[in-house]
Amino acid sequence: MVSSKKLEELSHEELLATTRRLLAEADALSSRIAAVNEISVAINETLDLDTILKVVAKQAKWLMDFDYCSICLHRDEKWVLIPLFGEKESSDIELLETENIGQVLKYKHPKLIRDGNESKLLSAYKSQIILPLSASGLLLGTINFGAKDSQKYTQDDMRIGYMLSLQISSALRNAQIVQQLNLTQDELKLRIEDLDAYNYTIAHDLKSPLSNILLTTQIIGMKFADELPEKGKSSLASIERSTLQMNEMIDRLLWLAKIRKFEDAMESVEVKPMLTAVYHRISTLIEKDNIKLIIDEDLPGVIAHPQWLEEVFANLLSNAIKYIGEDNESPEIRVKAKKEGEMIRYEVVDNGIGIKEEDQKTLFEMFSRVKGVKAEGTGLGLSIVSRIIKRMNGEFGVKSEYGKGSTFWFKLVCNVSSNVSSEEGQQGHEQKNSTGD
Amino acid sequence: MNKKTALVIDDDKELAQAFKVVLEMDDFEVTTLNDSQQAISEIKRLEPQIITLDVDMPYVSGIDILQDIQADESLNGMKVIMITASAQVNDHQSVIDRADLVLMKPVTLQQVRNFVTRISKTEP
Numbered sequence: 001m002v003s004s005k006k007l008e009e010l011s012h013e014e015l016l017a018t019t020r021r022l023l024a025e026a027d028a029l030s031s032r033i034a035a036v037n038e039i040s041v042a043i044n045e046t047l048d049l050d051t052i053l054k055v056v057a058k059q060a061k062w063l064m065d066f067d068y069c070s071i072c073l074h075r076d077e078k079w080v081l082i083p084l085f086g087e088k089e090s091s092d093i094e095l096l097e098t099e100n101i102g103q104v105l106k107y108k109h110p111k112l113i114r115d116g117n118e119s120k121l122l123s124a125y126k127s128q129i130i131l132p133l134s135a136s137g138l139l140l141g142t143i144n145f146g147a148k149d150s151q152k153y154t155q156d157d158m159r160i161g162y163m164l165s166l167q168i169s170s171a172l173r174n175a176q177i178v179q180q181l182n183l184t185q186d187e188l189k190l191r192i193e194d195l196d197a198y199n200y201t202i203a204h205d206l207k208s209p210l211s212n213i214l215l216t217t218q219i220i221g222m223k224f225a226d227e228l229p230e231k232g233k234s235s236l237a238s239i240e241r242s243t244l245q246m247n248e249m250i251d252r253l254l255w256l257a258k259i260r261k262f263e264d265a266m267e268s269v270e271v272k273p274m275l276t277a278v279y280h281r282i283s284t285l286i287e288k289d290n291i292k293l294i295i296d297e298d299l300p301g302v303i304a305h306p307q308w309l310e311e312v313f314a315n316l317l318s319n320a321i322k323y324i325g326e327d328n329e330s331p332e333i334r335v336k337a338k339k340e341g342e343m344i345r346y347e348v349v350d351n352g353i354g355i356k357e358e359d360q361k362t363l364f365e366m367f368s369r370v371k372g373v374k375a376e377g378t379g380l381g382l383s384i385v386s387r388i389i390k391r392m393n394g395e396f397g398v399k400s401e402y403g404k405g406s407t408f409w410f411k412l413v414c415n416v417s418s419n420v421s422s423e424e425g426q427q428g429h430e431q432k433n434s435t436g437d
Numbered sequence: 438m439n440k441k442t443a444l445v446i447d448d449d450k451e452l453a454q455a456f457k458v459v460l461e462m463d464d465f466e467v468t469t470l471n472d473s474q475q476a477i478s479e480i481k482r483l484e485p486q487i488i489t490l491d492v493d494m495p496y497v498s499g500i501d502i503l504q505d506i507q508a509d510e511s512l513n514g515m516k517v518i519m520i521t522a523s524a525q526v527n528d529h530q531s532v533i534d535r536a537d538l539v540l541m542k543p544v545t546l547q548q549v550r551n552f553v554t555r556i557s558k559t560e561p
Contacts, residue, residue, distance in 0.1 A: 204493070204522050207522040207542040207543065208447075208449040208451075208452050208491075208522070208542065209449070209451065209452070210542065210543050211449075211452050211455070211520075211542040211543040211544055212449065212451045212452040212454075212455050213543075214543040214544075214545065215452070215455040215456070215459060215543070215544060215545070215546060216455050216458075218545060218546035218547075219455065219458050219459060219462075219546060222462070222546060223462075243543060244543070247542075247543050
């Protein structure tokens with residue numbers, strides 16, 4: 001045998017033969033390492049467990065030349081064997097009790113079997129390589145290769161298998177983490193839905209007692225109009241105002257609770273008839289304050305949830321009315337639109353009191369109100385508008401100059417047939433809504 | 438002249454009582470009913486001119502009752518005021534809209550009295 005001699009003792013031909021053999025072995029090994037890398041790239045491209053297993057089953061065959069391949073994983077509180085290639089093993093065997101896979105799971109050391117063993121599991125395979133799969137100190141399971149012939153696997157095969165097992169472990173761990181995250185996310189969604197439903201029910205149920213307070217207050221005011229002193233009448237009026245204010249808050253809570261649910265109901269919406277409906281809702285206020293309301297002719301349609309879009313317009317217009325300013329000599333509110341690429345930008349422009357730059361930042365937060373201004377309302381309005389627009393895949397913002405007026409704008413995706421353009425002046429500070437949910 | 442009668446159907450006892458007082462201001466003889474399961478039998482027994490009907494009630498909803506009233510020809514002359522909790526569109530909005538008047542909570546005294554005055558004028 002050539003290998004029993006020292007290199008110095010070899011003849012020229014023997015040296016050449018040895019060199020050729022070593023080169024061939026190195027070449028084979030490098031091909032196998034390249035194959036491990038290829039498998040590694042492929043299984044790390046996905047975060048889906050089944051895809052990972054499919055790739056392993058398909059590509060590792062050449063690498064390990066097995067008659068059988070499986071992966072042992074922990075599922076539903078126990079270790080299970082997932083066959084990737086070859087016959088399915090009996091599922092009755094308790095894996096932890098086996099002499100091959102059980103030992104590897106217990107001691108987390110790879111096992112090379114060259115000529116059969118006494119384990120009932122994989123008894124048809126004389127040669128076996130069983131490698132632990134672990135990542136971040138966590139045992140995930142084992143990968144198992146089997147060949148029917150004895151003496152099939154060498155230490156080199158074991159090393160290649162080990163390299164492969166490291167890659168599979170990390171891919172499996174990533175897939176597991178993603179799976180857990182998805183589960184957590186689903187659970188969170190369910191909890192949020194529960195909370196919304198709860199909020200909705202509470203807000204909804206508050207309406208009856210509130211109705212009773214209002215009605216009874218008004219009954220007292222009317223029935224005892226002659227007997228009540230002025231102080232009593234003014235107290236009743238105060239109760240009535242607070243009740244209506246509370247009603248407004250409850251209404252907004254009802255809206256908020258329902259906002260999350262409307263993504264499925266997005267459709268092409270014509271804005272003009274919608275604004276007519278909104279006008280009817282606010283006409284009393286408009287007339288009371290003698291406000292000139294200009295609604296442009298060219299109002300392109302958008303993709304939106306009709307009911308919620310109406311609420312957006314109603315909110316923005318009542319807001320503009322609220323902040324129009326008590327000593328405004330020619331109060332004016334204008335609604336206009338223009339096309340910006342695929343989006344339509346709607347603007348509600350007023351010549352009211354405007355908003356100071358520092359106040360613009362908190363404008364879209366819940367319960368925020370412009371300081372030092374006498375205006376009714378709970379401050380929930382703009383936070384609702386902001387949420388609604390965001391849920392309709394749009395953008396919402398304000399530009400305003402203190403003392404000169406405000407422009408509240410939003411952008412929504414244009415419905416197909418719209419086409420419009422208009423001029424607009426860019427004045428004042430612009431504050432784009434960036435508040436989170 | 439026959440006595441004017443009204444039936445207030447609301448599971449909230451206090452609110453039902455408030456409606457009663459409001460309708461009594463316009464000389465109605467008012468019965469309140471908190472258990473909606475007896476609604477149809479009470480409506481048939483009392484034959485009121487006006488019914489105020491809460492939309493959301495346990496067991497039998499105001500929507501079911503309104504549908505029963507409208508399906509029964511003998512009850513056709515009755516005026517129904519539906520009381521809903523919010524402005525948000527209900528799944529049964531088309532049914533609710535068939536009532537003679539739909540009021541949103543909180544209902545004001547004036548809203549009820551305006552309606553009563555209006556139907557009193559049109560009644561023979």
